[in-house]
Amino acid sequence: MAAAADTPRESVVEVVGTVKKSAKAQRGVELWPDTFTVISRAEQPLPLGVVDKVGAELDTRFDHRPLDLRKPEVRAIFELRAALLDGLRAAVRSREFLEVETPKLLRQGAEGGSTLFSVNYFDRTAFLAQSPQLYKQMLIGAGFERVFEIAPAFRAEPSDTVRHLTEFTSFDAEVGYLADGEELRALLEGIVHDAIVHARDRLRAVGHPIAERLTEPKLPFPRITFTEAEQLLGRPGAGRDFGTEEEKRIGEIVVPRDGNPFYFLTEFPTAVKQSTFYARRMDSDPSRTEYFDLALEGLELASGGPREHRLERLLANMAAAGLDPADFAGYLEPFHFGMPPHGGWGFGVERLVQKLAGVPNIRETRLFPRDRWRLDP
Numbered sequence: 340m341a342a343a344a345d346t347p348r349e350s351v352v353e354v355v356g357t358v359k360k361s362a363k364a365q366r367g368v369e370l371w372p373d374t375f376t377v378i379s380r381a382e383q384p385l386p387l388g389v390v391d392k393v394g395a396e397l398d399t400r401f402d403h404r405p406l407d408l409r410k411p412e413v414r415a416i417f418e419l420r421a422a423l424l425d426g427l428r429a430a431v432r433s434r435e436f437l438e439v440e441t442p443k444l445l446r447q448g449a450e451g452g453s454t455l456f457s458v459n460y461f462d463r464t465a466f467l468a469q470s471p472q473l474y475k476q477m478l479i480g481a482g483f484e485r486v487f488e489i490a491p492a493f494r495a496e497p498s499d500t501v502r503h504l505t506e507f508t509s510f511d512a513e514v515g516y517l518a519d520g521e522e523l524r525a526l527l528e529g530i531v532h533d534a535i536v537h538a539r540d541r542l543r544a545v546g547h548p549i550a551e552r553l554t555e556p557k558l559p560f561p562r563i564t565f566t567e568a569e570q571l572l573g574r575p576g577a578g579r580d581f582g583t584e585e586e587k588r589i590g591e592i593v594v595p596r597d598g599n600p601f602y603f604l605t606e607f608p609t610a611v612k613q614s615t616f617y618a619r620r621m622d623s624d625p626s627r628t629e630y631f632d633l634a635l636e637g638l639e640l641a642s643g644g645p646r647e648h649r650l651e652r653l654l655a656n657m658a659a660a661g662l663d664p665a666d667f668a669g670y671l672e673p674f675h676f677g678m679p680p681h682g683g684w685g686f687g688v689e690r691l692v693q694k695l696a697g698v699p700n701i702r703e704t705r706l707f708p709r710d711r712w713r714l715d716p
C-alpha cells in the first residue's frame with residue numbers, strides 16, 4: 340500500500356479492510372486494508388509534533404493548540420475537567436441549588452477596580468464581570484434560597500503567574516437563610532468531596548488512567564484561623580493578606596501536620612477584606628470578618644463567607660471601601676425590602692483541575708488560555 344507510506348502523519352484517512360487477530364500487534368488485532376483514501380492531507384512539516392516524545396515549549400503548544408490537543412495526555416486534562424464539572428453540578432443539584440446565569444457585561448465591578456476590563460458599550464463604558472457577586476446576592480433578595488453558577492469570569496491580571504488567567508471559570512454559590520460561615524464550609528467541603536468521587540468513578544468506569552490520580556478527600560477539612568496561620572509563618576499580627584509564597588508555605592506546614600491536602604483558612608481580618616465590602620464583619624469583633632479561603636496544598640481554590648445583609652452596615656462598609664452607594668442602586672434595592680442573612684463562595688475551577696491533573700501551569704487547564712499576552716488562537 341504505497342499511498343499509505345506516502346501519507347504524512349496527522350492526515351485524515353479512510354481505510355476499509357478486514358480486522359484480523361495478531362499476536363504481534365500491540366492491541367492484538369491488525370487491519371488488513373482493501374482500500375486507503377486520503378480525506379485530508381496534513382501539510383509538512385508539522386508545526387508541533389503530536390506523537391513525538393520530545394516536549395515543546397508552552398508557547399509553541401498554545402500557538403498550535405488544536406494540534407497540541409490531539410495528544411492523549413493533553414486531552415486527558417479536559418476529560419478530567421469535564422468529569423469534575425459534571426461532579427460539581429451533580430453535587431450542588433443534589434443539595435437543591437438552582438443553576439442560574441447572570442450578566443457578564445456590567446456597569447460596575449465588585450472585586451476592586453484594578454482588575455476590571457472595560458468594553459465599549461455603544462456610547463458608554465461597560466465592564467466584563469470579575470465575579471457574579473452582586474447578582475447572586477440580588478437573587479437571594481429575589482427569594483431564591485440556593486443558587487449556583489458555573490460561568491466565565493474576567494480579571495485584568497497584569498502579572499504573569501502560573502495561577503492566574505484573565506478568563507477563568509468561576510463556580511459560584513449563594514445560600515439564603517444562612518446560619519453562619521460554618522454552614523458554608525460544611526456545604527463546600529461536601530460538594531468538593533462528592534465532585535471528586537463522582538469524577539473518579541465516572542473516569543474509572545471508562546478505564547481512563549487519569550482516574551487513578553483522584554483520591555477520595557478526607558472530611559472534614561481542617562480549619563485554621565488567619566491568626567494561627569500568621570503564627571505558623573512567624574509573622575504574628577502583621578494583619579496583611581498572604582502573598583503567594585506565604586500561601587505555599589502555609590500549605591507546606593499544615594498539609595503534613597494535619598494529614599489533609601485540603602484546608603480552610605478562616606476569620607480573615609477586616610483590614611485585609613476592606614475592599615470586600617459585602618463581607619460580614621464579626622458582631623463580636625469588627626476587626627475580623629467571617630470570611631474564609633479554601634486551599635489545596637498551598638493554592639487558594641475558593642473564597643467566601645457570610646455577607647452583610649443589614650443595609651446600614653453594608654453602607655458603612657461601602658463608605659469605608661471608598662464606594663458610592665449611588666453607583667450600586669440596583670444591587671442595594673433588595674436590601675431595602677427584606678434581605679435574609681446569606682452567604683456564598685467563588686471557586687476557581689481551573690485551580691482544582693490544575694492541582695488534580697498535576698500540571699504546573701494553570702494555562703494548561705484551558706483549551707484556549709487567555710493571559711496578558713495571549714488572545715490567539
Ligand code: AMO
Pocket residue numbers: 450469470472494496502503504505507509511639640641642643644683684685686687688689690
Ligand atoms: P475571589 O476574588 O477570591 O472571590 O475569587 C474566587 C476564586 O476564583 C479564582 N480566581 C482565579 N482563577 C484564575 N485566575 C484568576 N485571575 C483568578 N482570580 C480568582 C480563585 C479564587 O479563590 N466574589 C468573591 C467570591 C465570594 O465571596 O463569593 C470572589 O470573586 O480560585
